[in-house]
Amino acid sequence: MTKYNTLLYYCYATIADGEQFAADHLKFCKSLGLTGRIIVADEGLNGTVSGSAESCETYMNTLHSDERFAGIDFKIDEVAEPSFVKMHCRYKSEIVHSGLRDPNMINPQLKTGKHLEPKDFLAMKDRDDVVILDVRSNYEHSLGKFKNAVTLDIENFRDFPAMINELAQYKDKKILTYCTGGIKCEKASALLLHEGFSDVYQLHGGIIKYGKEAGGEDFEGKCYVFDNRLSVDVNSVNPVIISTCRNCGKTTPKMINCANPECNEHFTQCDDCGAQLEGCCSDVCQAHPRKRAYDGTGYYVKAPQPVNTAKKGEKLQLAAE
Numbered sequence: 001m002t003k004y005n006t007l008l009y010y011c012y013a014t015i016a017d018g019e020q021f022a023a024d025h026l027k028f029c030k031s032l033g034l035t036g037r038i039i040v041a042d043e044g045l046n047g048t049v050s051g052s053a054e055s056c057e058t059y060m061n062t063l064h065s066d067e068r069f070a071g072i073d074f075k076i077d078e079v080a081e082p083s084f085v086k087m088h089c090r091y092k093s094e095i096v097h098s099g100l101r102d103p104n105m106i107n108p109q110l111k112t113g114k115h116l117e118p119k120d121f122l123a124m125k126d127r128d129d130v131v132i133l134d135v136r137s138n139y140e141h142s143l144g145k146f147k148n149a150v151t152l153d154i155e156n157f158r159d160f161p162a163m164i165n166e167l168a169q170y171k172d173k174k175i176l177t178y179c180t181g182g183i184k185c186e187k188a189s190a191l192l193l194h195e196g197f198s199d200v201y202q203l204h205g206g207i208i209k210y211g212k213e214a215g216g217e218d219f220e221g222k223c224y225v226f227d228n229r230l231s232v233d234v235n236s237v238n239p240v241i242i243s244t245c246r247n248c249g250k251t252t253p254k255m256i257n258c259a260n261p262e263c264n265e266h267f268t269q270c271d272d273c274g275a276q277l278e279g280c281c282s283d284v285c286q287a288h289p290r291k292r293a294y295d296g297t298g299y300y301v302k303a304p305q306p307v308n309t310a311k312k313g314e315k316l317q318l319a320a321e
C-alpha cells in the first residue's frame with residue numbers, strides 16, 4: 001500500500017524572481033506527482049503539499065539543498081490519501097495576506113518575536129506575567145484555542161493590524177503569540193515589536209508542532225487546517241470540545257463549509273443538523289439553486305473564499321497560514 005504524507009511549511013527568505021520561481025516550482029511539484037497549494041512571494045514561500053512518502057521526501061531534500069530554504073521546518077503528517085486534488089503554485093505580494101508589505105517596516109527576516117519551542121511555550125504559558133495571544137480568525141479560534149488565550153474578532157488575518165490598539169492593555173506583559181503553523185506569528189509578532197511591545201514571543205511551528213511535540217496540552221478543541229481534513233486533533237493530554245453547532249447549540253467538533261457555494265462559510269454543525277440542512281448554514285442557503293451535494297464531509301474541491309465577506313478577485317485561501 002502506498003504511504004502518503006502531507007507537508008506544511010513556510011519560509012521567510014528573499015526570492016529574487018518570484019514569478020519565474022513559481023512557474024518552475026509548479027513544474028517541479030507536478031513532476032513529483034504532488035498536489036497542494038504553494039504561495040511564492042519576494043519574501044518567501046508558504047506551502048502545503050501532499051503525495052507519496054517518497055515524493056515528499058524528494059521535495060523536502062530538494063528545498064533543503066537550496067541555501068535559501070535550508071532552514072525550513074517541515075511539519076509532516078501521515079494521511080490515508082492525498083489531501084488535495086490539484087497542484088497550485090502562485091506568485092503573490094505576500095506569503096500570508098497581512099497588508100504588512102513594506103519590508104523596511106515589517107521584515108521577519110530581520111526582526112520578529114523570539115521563537116519558543118513547544119516545550120518552552122508550555123513551560124511559560126501559565127505565568128502571571130504572560131498573555132497568550134491567538135492571531136487567527138474567528139472561524140479558527142471558535143473551533144479550538146489555547147485555554148485562557150486572548151482572541152480577536154477578525155474574519156481574516158489582514159484585519160489583525162487594525163486590532164493592535166485593543167492589545168495596548170497588555171503592553172507590560174510578555175506576549176506569546178500562536179497560530180496554526182507559525183507563519184502569521186512571524187509578522188504579527190514583528191508588528192507588535194514595531195508598535196512598542198517589548199517582550200514578544202511566538203510559538204515556533206504553531207499549534208501543529210505543539211500538538212506533536214508537547215502533546216497539545218491545554219489546547220481546547222480542534223485545529224482548523226486548510227485542506228480536505230478541515231480540522232485536526234491536537235491535544236492528546238487533556239482534550240475537550242469547545243465548539244457548538246451553529247444551528248442547535250449542541251457541542252460538536254465538526255467543522256464544515258456551507259454547501260451553498262456563494263456562502264461557503266466555515267462553521268461548526270452537528271451531524272443531525274447537517275443531515276437536516278444538507279450541510280447548509282441556514283434555510284436560505286439550503287434553498288439556493290446551486291447548492292452542492294452534501295456527502296457528510298462539508299469539504300468541496302472548488303471552494304471559493306472561506307467567508308462571504310471575501311473580496312472579489314482573490315484566489316484560494318492561503319495554504320499554511
Ligand SMILES: [Zn+2]
Nearest residue numbers: 245248270273
Ligand atoms: Zn445541531
Ligand SMILES: [Zn+2]
Nearest residue numbers: 258263281285
Ligand atoms: Zn450558508
